[in-house]
Amino acid sequence: MNAWMTWLVLAGVVVILELFTGTFYLLMIAVGLVAGALAAILSLSPAMQLITVAVVGSVATLALHNSKYGWTKNQDSARDPNVNMDIGMSIQVKEWQDQGNGKYTARTMYRGAMWDVELQHSAGYPGAFIIEEIQGSRLIVRPS
Numbered sequence: 001m002n003a004w005m006t007w008l009v010l011a012g013v014v015v016i017l018e019l020f021t022g023t024f025y026l027l028m029i030a031v032g033l034v035a036g037a038l039a040a041i042l043s044l045s046p047a048m049q050l051i052t053v054a055v056v057g058s059v060a061t062l063a064l065h066n067s068k069y070g071w072t073k074n075q076d077s078a079r080d081p082n083v084n085m086d087i088g089m090s091i092q093v094k095e096w097q098d099q100g101n102g103k104y105t106a107r108t109m110y111r112g113a114m115w116d117v118e119l120q121h122s123a124g125y126p127g128a129f130i131i132e133e134i135q136g137s138r139l140i141v142r143p144s
Helices: 003-021 025-041 046-066
Strands: 092-093 104-110 115-117 129-137 136-141
Touching: 003 025, 003 046, 025 046, 046 104, 092 104, 092 115
Parallel strands: 115 136
Antiparallel strands: 092 129, 104 115, 129 136
16 A cells, blocks of 8 residues: 555544544544645655644644634633523512622522522612622622
């Protein structure tokens, strides 16, 4: 079997493995393997073929990682609406207590239970508020 065929067979195997992972990273390695096949077709030495595979695969992987399709940044689960269905929901607060340090606290009924509510960045007034974050049994809210 010629060297370029070996590189293409390896690229095919990596593409098949990619189907099991669901990411695009193994596809970038397969791109490097195809570049190795092109290097073999151009009759470069085996060492140059390996270097070509390594450089092209690495550059493609780094390019993918830095694109919008790469790894997403870890988001705090207390603020992530994909993790906690309460983020973005509306609650009613009837009365606030001033804590004196720019924070207002209250107790309110939400989903059948009493919750501690904290408002940090504005004056406390009765009305509707949007849940921004959940810290244990405390709802951090903003005015709606």
